[in-house]
Amino acid sequence: xxxxxxxxxxxxxxxxxxxxxxxxxxxxxxxxxxxxxxxxxxxxxxxxxxxxxxxxxxxxxxxxxxxxxxxxxxxxxxxxxxxxxxxxxxxxxxxxxxxxxxxxxxxxxxxxxxxxxxxxxxxxxxxxxxxxxxxxxxxxxxxxxxxxxxxxxxxxxxxxxxxxxxxxxxxxxxxxxxxxxxxxxxxxxxxxxxxxxxxxxxxxxxxxxxxxxxxxxxxxxxxxxxxxxxxxxxxxxxxxxxxxxxxxxxxxxxxxxxxxxxxxxxxxxxxxxxxxxxxxxxxxxxxxxxxxxxxxxxxxxxxxxxxxxxxxxxxxxxxxxxxxxxxxxxxxxxxxxxxxxxxxxxxxxxxxxxxxxxx
Ligand code: PEP
Ligand code: MN
Numbered sequence: 001x002x003x004x005x006x007x008x009x010x011x012x013x014x015x016x017x018x019x020x021x022x023x024x025x026x027x028x029x030x031x032x033x034x035x036x037x038x039x040x041x042x043x044x045x046x047x048x049x050x051x052x053x054x055x056x057x058x059x060x061x062x063x064x065x066x067x068x069x070x071x072x073x074x075x076x077x078x079x080x081x082x083x084x085x086x087x088x089x090x091x092x093x094x095x096x097x098x099x100x101x102x103x104x105x106x107x108x109x110x111x112x113x114x115x116x117x118x119x120x121x122x123x124x125x126x127x128x129x130x131x132x133x134x135x136x137x138x139x140x141x142x143x144x145x146x147x148x149x150x151x152x153x154x155x156x157x158x159x160x161x162x163x164x165x166x167x168x169x170x171x172x173x174x175x176x177x178x179x180x181x182x183x184x185x186x187x188x189x190x191x192x193x194x195x196x197x198x199x200x201x202x203x204x205x206x207x208x209x210x211x212x213x214x215x216x217x218x219x220x221x222x223x224x225x226x227x228x229x230x231x232x233x234x235x236x237x238x239x240x241x242x243x244x245x246x247x248x249x250x251x252x253x254x255x256x257x258x259x260x261x262x263x264x265x266x267x268x269x270x271x272x273x274x275x276x277x278x279x280x281x282x283x284x285x286x287x288x289x290x291x292x293x294x295x296x297x298x299x300x301x302x303x304x305x306x307x308x309x310x311x312x313x314x315x316x317x318x319x320x321x322x323x324x325x326x327x328x329x330x331x332x333x334x335x336x337x338x339x340x341x342x343x344x345x346x347x348x349x350x351x352x353x354x355x356x357x358x359x
Contacts, residue, residue: 005152008196009161011134013048013085013106014226020261021200021227023087023106024252025051027242028064029071035078037234041249043082045256049106050075050084051229055095056241057112064240072102079103087136091119093126100130108136109151111168111180111205115140120151124158134162136229138202143170143183145190152197164198165190166229167220169206174287179208179245182216184223185280191224192273204231204245213247214255221261223276224269230255289344293351300352310352316345 014021024042029035029052039050052075056066075086087106090096091113099107107127113119114137127133135155140147148165155163167187169180191199201220203213217228233239236246247255303310320341327337 005156005163005194005197007161008156008163008194010196011162011164011198013134014198015048018263020221020225021049021198022047022256023049023051023200023227023229024232024249025049025087026053026233026239027204027231027246028053028056028066028240029074029088030067030240032074032077034234035071035074036081038232038249039078039082039084041234042232042252043084045249045253047084049087050078050082051087051106051108051231053241054088054099055091057089057091057110058241069098072098072104075104076102079105085134087134090123093122096123096126100133106134106136108166109138111138111141114138114151115142115144115147117147117150117154120154124154124160127155127160128158131159131161133160134164135160136164136166136200138166138168139170139186141171141180143172143181143186145186148186148190149193152194164200164226166200166202167206167225168202168229178206178212180206182206183280183284184219185277185284187225188223188273188276188280192270192277198226200227200229201225202229204229204242208245210236210245210247210251213245214258217255218259221259224273292344293348296348297351297355300355303352304356310349310356320345 011021024047026034026038035052042050052071054066054071055068056064058065075088078084079086085105087108088099088104089110090099090107091110096107109120109123127135137148137151137155152163152165165187169178169182172181174181187199191197201216203216203220207213207216213230217230220228230252231242231246232249232252233246234248236243236248239246300310320338323341324334324337328334
């Protein structure tokens with residue numbers, strides 16, 4: 001059962017006029033020059049929080065792992081010089097301690113860490129007694145809303161109230177146009193459950209490509225997200241991590257100018273959140289049906305090759321009974337499920353027959 005997280009506070013870095021919270025900065029802090037050049041330009045674009053990874057969770061050993069403690073004073077200098085708040089990723093209690101010592105204002109928990117409740121609890125313990133810190137929790141790598149809310153609850157239970165969530169998409173192994181699949185219904189449900197939670201979208205990690213940053217950002221704003229976290233680098237092509245998904249500050253300015261911020265009316269919000277969830281579910285339904293039809297066609301090829309008939313009635317009635325029972329266990333109407341399955345089955349058979357007809 002979810003706790004309500006009722007007394008969450010608005011983030012102190014958020015804009016008071018309701019305009020989106022802007023978090024931007026390089027994937028990684030690489031050198032004092034790169035950090036400062038990028039930060040000075042971003043401060044001119046209206047960015048509130050400057051982000052830079054100091055300890056990088058890299059999938060492959062041997063890739064750039066971040067500059068570590070050495071980079072913390074560079075962020076402190078950004079804060080002093082530009083007035084922007086500064087943010088970095090923490091994955092261990094040692095990171096938390098070093099970051100707090102350096103005066104980092106905002107910590108974020110990365111997608112790989114959110115997926116590990118032991119690690120999140122260690123971070124929550126390390127943050128106990130620091131209610132002044134803003135902590136952003138990225139969604140876990142896998143599409144599991146409970147892991148995400150569980151991480152937020154562990155931090156809440158440690159006394160933190162300046163909490164936010166970052167939607168960066170999910171690794172679902174489906175291929176497709178995104179580096180990490182959005183599965184919008186998950187953050188939408190998060191929003192419905194915790195209405196005071198600040199949720200921002202990270203179009204860089206979601207899209208994995210510069211070209212997708214503008215359209216994803218617009219989509220997130222249209223869905224009522226509170227802000228954006230966008231990776232920016234003074235020379236993106238030379239970046240030591242994630243070069244393909246970082247914008248120059250000049251390009252960020254253009255992207256921001258092209259975005260339309262819509263005001264969402266409180267009263268309409270609940271209904272429109274539910275409608276967006278329905279849309280997201282239908283989206284998944286069509287994808288899943290498409291996958292099912294593809295498998296069905298493969299079976300058609302197999303049957304043709306082995307001279308088997310298209311229809312195998314035993315298999316069909318067994319499948320039908322099992323799914324009708326499953327539906328009823330969920331409290332759905334069995335007759336309804338039967339109608340749905342019949343329609344799906346008829347289409348599968350039609351597609352297999354087409355395969356048999358082909359020479
Ligand atoms: C990052 O923000 O640079 C990062 C590593 O993100 P994620 O945890 O979303 O992969
Ligand atoms: Mn990155």
